[in-house]
Amino acid sequence: MVADTSSTKNITALTLRVWRQAGPDKPGKFVNYQAKDLNPNMSLFEMLDVVNDELTLKGEDPIAFAHDCREGICGTCSLVIDGKPHGPHRGVASCQTYMRSFKQDDVITIEPFRAKPFPVIKDLIVDRSAFDKIQQAGGYVSVRTGAACDANAIPVSKDNAELAMDAAACIGCGACVAACKNASAMLFVAAKVSQYSLLPQGQPERDRRVLSMVGKMDELGFGSCTNQYECSAACPKTISYDFIARMNRDFLAASFRSGFTQSSVNTSGGA
Numbered sequence: 001m002v003a004d005t006s007s008t009k010n011i012t013a014l015t016l017r018v019w020r021q022a023g024p025d026k027p028g029k030f031v032n033y034q035a036k037d038l039n040p041n042m043s044l045f046e047m048l049d050v051v052n053d054e055l056t057l058k059g060e061d062p063i064a065f066a067h068d069c070r071e072g073i074c075g076t077c078s079l080v081i082d083g084k085p086h087g088p089h090r091g092v093a094s095c096q097t098y099m100r101s102f103k104q105d106d107v108i109t110i111e112p113f114r115a116k117p118f119p120v121i122k123d124l125i126v127d128r129s130a131f132d133k134i135q136q137a138g139g140y141v142s143v144r145t146g147a148a149c150d151a152n153a154i155p156v157s158k159d160n161a162e163l164a165m166d167a168a169a170c171i172g173c174g175a176c177v178a179a180c181k182n183a184s185a186m187l188f189v190a191a192k193v194s195q196y197s198l199l200p201q202g203q204p205e206r207d208r209r210v211l212s213m214v215g216k217m218d219e220l221g222f223g224s225c226t227n228q229y230e231c232s233a234a235c236p237k238t239i240s241y242d243f244i245a246r247m248n249r250d251f252l253a254a255s256f257r258s259g260f261t262q263s264s265v266n267t268s269g270g271a
């Protein structure tokens, strides 16, 4: 994490330029708001709460934005802040952005993730159910319940365990898609495929999983990877683009074994 932790900046007011859009089929536009009575330790979301309180008191529609944990865990928040998914700092989510990252009287532009597979629902909220569909296509392991074996019965190498944990850190936020000029979901899918392919429990369904998830990703209109690595740069969990290369190897091996061919499938990323 490279967040600015200084709380000494004297910031009390700034201007927000916020994307307002009443619904999926409505036109959107930027609207300016003055945010006042700030302090450097407020999160960006707390600042939006204050602005929304004022809008509500005035009888205006508050700014809709997605949030849940506000701790960088759930992956619900999805803001583009001054042109960057999740804002100016690496390795943090939108909800972990604090007012001390800005200067007095700054103008902050806040808009939703921009990607065709993530249509705007309202204001700053986008529909990321496409990710759910990719997960449902294979992002799981099938286990026989009621017959759990001892946790240490299946050995896992330390390297693989750590890599699997790195992949499992993906919170499914979609910033990788928003950061990619092609709206590619390769980093997300690679993380979800790899967290299982690195572990013994993921082996029985390994081929079917990678073929299904990559196929679903293409079907849903996500673009191709062209090795720009903006995905990893925007990722709040700093998921490495190396996982894309790992997934591509898995995909090619699975395709070969199954005789599966799909000309539209993208396997170009993560050289």
Ligand code: SF4
Pocket (backbone or CB within 6 Å): 169, 170, 171, 172, 173, 174, 175, 176, 177, 187, 188, 191, 231, 234, 235, 236, 237, 238, 239
């Ligand atoms: S790979 Fe990173 S940016 Fe993409 S969905 Fe997962 S956590 Fe978010």
Ligand code: FES
Pocket (backbone or CB within 6 Å): 066, 067, 068, 069, 070, 071, 072, 073, 074, 075, 076, 077, 093, 094, 095, 096
């Ligand atoms: S609100 Fe949960 S990660 Fe931001």
